[in-house]
Amino acid sequence: MPPRYYAAVTCPACGSRFQTPVEQILDVRVDPEVKGRVMGGMVNMSVCPSCGMGGPLNLPFIYHDPEKDVALLYLPMGIGNSEVERQKAAGTLTRQLMNAMPMEERKGYLLQPETFINIETLVKRVLELEGVTDEDLEHSRRQRELLSQLITAPAEQRETLMADNVALMDEAFFSLMQYTLQMAAMGGPESADFKQFRDVYEYIVEHTETGQLLQKRTEVIGAFAENPSRESLLQALVDAPDDTTVTALVQSGLNFMDYAFFQRIVRRIDAAETPEEKERLSALRRLILDVREEMSQAGQAVMGERAELLQKMLGTDNPLLMARSHLSELDDTFAYVLRTELEEARQQGNQQMLDALQKIARVLSQVMEENMPPEVVLARRLLMSPSEEQTRQLLEQNKGLLGAGFFQLLDNLEASTQQEGNADAAAQLAQIKQLAMQYAPQETAQPTPAQASAQPRPQPPTSSETQTPSGLIIAKH
Numbered sequence: 248m249p250p251r252y253y254a255a256v257t258c259p260a261c262g263s264r265f266q267t268p269v270e271q272i273l274d275v276r277v278d279p280e281v282k283g284r285v286m287g288g289m290v291n292m293s294v295c296p297s298c299g300m301g302g303p304l305n306l307p308f309i310y311h312d313p314e315k316d317v318a319l320l321y322l323p324m325g326i327g328n329s330e331v332e333r334q335k336a337a338g339t340l341t342r343q344l345m346n347a348m349p350m351e352e353r354k355g356y357l358l359q360p361e362t363f364i365n366i367e368t369l370v371k372r373v374l375e376l377e378g379v380t381d382e383d384l385e386h387s388r389r390q391r392e393l394l395s396q397l398i399t400a401p402a403e404q405r406e407t408l409m410a411d412n413v414a415l416m417d418e419a420f421f422s423l424m425q426y427t428l429q430m431a432a433m434g435g436p437e438s439a440d441f442k443q444f445r446d447v448y449e450y451i452v453e454h455t456e457t458g459q460l461l462q463k464r465t466e467v468i469g470a471f472a473e474n475p476s477r478e479s480l481l482q483a484l485v486d487a488p489d490d491t492t493v494t495a496l497v498q499s500g501l502n503f504m505d506y507a508f509f510q511r512i513v514r515r516i517d518a519a520e521t522p523e524e525k526e527r528l529s530a531l532r533r534l535i536l537d538v539r540e541e542m543s544q545a546g547q548a549v550m551g552e553r554a555e556l557l558q559k560m561l562g563t564d565n566p567l568l569m570a571r572s573h574l575s576e577l578d579d580t581f582a583y584v585l586r587t588e589l590e591e592a593r594q595q596g597n598q599q600m601l602d603a604l605q606k607i608a609r610v611l612s613q614v615m616e617e618n619m620p621p622e623v624v625l626a627r628r629l630l631m632s633p634s635e636e637q638t639r640q641l642l643e644q645n646k647g648l649l650g651a652g653f654f655q656l657l658d659n660l661e662a663s664t665q666q667e668g669n670a671d672a673a674a675q676l677a678q679i680k681q682l683a684m685q686y687a688p689q690e691t692a693q694p695t696p697a698q699a700s701a702q703p704r705p706q707p708p709t710s711s712e713t714q715t716p717s718g719l720i721i722a723k724h
């Protein structure tokens with residue numbers, strides 16, 4: 248397992264003590280989502296499970312983007328009482344980052360990360376690296392402002408507000424509205440906030456060109472997704488309101504785009520009633536072919552990168568470290584490249600290569616499991632178990648995992664394999680479930696709601712704790 252760190256936090260509002268996971272190494276290649284979290288200033292946020300009070304913990308971390316050869320160190324003022332202590336903390340983080348990477352990929356810039364004492368400055372640096380300009384930021388700030396104005400303004404002022412801000416109401420604005428709507432929906436579909444906001448949203452969709460376009464896009468793509476076939480794909484493409492919709496349809500309908508599909512397009516072009524319609528459909532056909540070609544080239548490029556990664560893993564002393572450090576690249580394409588190479592080695596009778604590739608396959612499996620919840624790992628192993636005896640042994644060893652969540656997972660897996668028409672796997676899952684029930688603890692000890700919400704008296708931080716500006720108290724390591 249890659250190391251995980253927890254901080255013991257005391258809630259300043261209700262005094263609850265809880266453990267919260269702490270991120271120290273944020274590597275874009277391991278988890279591409281860290282980029283968005285850093286840009287949103289959402290690193291090491293903690294929320295009290297009892298009362299919901301939350302805020303940033305202001306703990307040091309290191310951000311690493313291997314593609315850009317950039318390492319950024321966040322070392323807030325409160326860390327360490329002297330310069331020596333601060334340097335020590337910086338050194339520890341840098342070393343952790345280095346140790347998480349295979350030897351041959353450790354580069355000089357890692358030893359001298361750009362250091363930030365202020366999180367806003369670090370966020371700005373990441374935005375700059377990502378090519379987000381001050382104008383972009385100003386644009387989205389004004390969009391958020393407009394949205395809150397629209398939500399609070401009396402209905403009769405909406406029209407003027409919208410007319411004055413046409414330039415702000417682009418697709419990003421609609422994404423922001425959808426996000427806000429989802430957040431409001433979490434307060435319940437009957438909540439006043441949600442209802443009011445939904446009204447505003449519907450009004451804006453109805454009264455803007457972008458809103459109409461996006462609605463049409465959703466409709467057209469939805470119609471194909473509901474009933475996917477060559478015919479429904481073609482109809483959706485013909486109905487598509489813009490090129491973005493066509494691109495999305497080509498991406499999701501690739502499997503239907505065979506010879507027969509293109510014949511249908513040609514027939515449709517031939518049957519067009521006006522020269523304009525004929526020209527429009529011909530242009531559509533060219534666009535479809537272009538998008539498909541672009542996708543195939545992009546796919547080839549990724550395939551090449553994954554083949555390169557496989558070579559690196561075969562060549563390194565520490566394939567496990569290499570795999571962990573390239574986690575986000577261990578995708579379906581990587582698995583496909585590995586399978587293809589295994590097949591080839593088998594056919595050529597190249598035992599040495601076969602052994603080396605099988606070792607990589609085991610590493611891949613290990614890293615995948617490291618990043619799955621333990622219940623999923625157990626289900627996966629049970630499915631691969633060769634005998635009932637071994638299945639029983641696995642269940643005996645993992646009694647602690649056989650709770651409601653595990654059985655829910657089995658039910659979901661059984662339902663989805665059933666749907667995919669894989670009757671054998673479904674039957675195997677049903678059998679696993681039968682056996683698992685024999686091993687499941689009779690009573691699962693769960694905290695009662697009363698226990699969970701028990702509110703100890705708030706206490707001031709002790710000498711071994713520090714209080715962050717947000718008020719959350721962290722035990723020192």
Ligand SMILES: [Zn+2]
Nearest residue numbers: 258261295298
């Ligand atoms: Zn609390």
